[in-house]
Amino acid sequence: MPAQVPKRLRGRPKQTDNDISIQQTIIYTASTLFKEFGYESVTLQQIGKKCGVSKPTIYYHFASKADLFQAAMTTMLQNVRKITARMLEEAEHLQDGLVQLAAARLANPHGEIETMMREAEPLLEEAQIRAIREAEHQIHEVLALHFKLAMEQKIFREEDPFFLAEAFSTLMLMGNREHDSEKYESERVLAEKIVHFFLNGVTK
């Protein structure tokens, strides 16, 4: 994947491999801290300290904390999109792929992203919010693509595939709460229950 060079770097020397790896380290560290403490309370100083780079180095890669937040969120969401695509493509049957995907997503709850967004949104620019929402939408696009195929194969009933993608993603929030997850033996068991419900609903 070619690194996208932010506009403000135009005219600066081309990014080296080392630059890219530092950038990724900053993004990874920022993601971890934002997830744990939320957007507002984390400072660039904290992020720099934790990954051993100076604040000017962070500013070399990101114009602002909001910019770094955008990068952290879109990177997380792109990873979810990649996992979604891989698991659904590699599975022999859609159902198996969905169970695998659900188990993976329940283990890494996505709900925090929604919480972080609510907190950060008033402090972000319109374009930053749009970029993050777009990265989220791309997860739904992958799901919708596979659901559309299942409709063409008459496995699924006719329905807006994006509605179903959103329903599936929303159900992944069931694994979000610590006090609840104890009720199920494992993410795998909960994943199977959710996919069975997703496919069959509740009526006989």
Next chain:
Amino acid sequence: MPAQVPKRLRGRPKQTDNDISIQQTIIYTASTLFKEFGYESVTLQQIGKKCGVSKPTIYYHFASKADLFQAAMTTMLQNVRKITARMLEEAEHLQDGLVQLAAARLANPHGEIETMMREAEPLLEEAQIRAIREAEHQIHEVLALHFKLAMEQKIFREEDPFFLAEAFSTLMLMGNREHDSEKYESERVLAEKIVHFFLNGVTK
């Protein structure tokens, strides 16, 4: 409903009707402010100013901000439980009751409660968290009761009714995001789509 007199008031004069209405005004105002700005940033001073009571008056009714937060959250959740019970009891068919309930809940998204809880949890006492989670659980109890009946009537397949209650509640989060709700003509349309999905799943 008799007003529960907090322990710390023991020995003080019995609460009058006026006390109860002031208490409810404080709770209502606090709910609105916590929903809008989150737990941490709202002060008792702000709450008092907005509903026209002094800080000592708030402290007469609530031992602390955390106590008032607990009251605000459990009151909101108790209202959801009451609406759930009423709509499911009054409907001729479970499906109609679920659509009505979904439309009501989508119009008043419950997702904020989860976001507020995440933010507030580190600042609450164990007993306060438990009380709020218990109020939430009682919503699931009402749903589970009706789902269990539907299983006995062979309308629903056999499944843990609490799992289904949680799945239903989680799906209510689909109405949570402003940018998404524009996609559907109304809460009623989305409610019908969700309930149809809940009952039938996605397969043909």
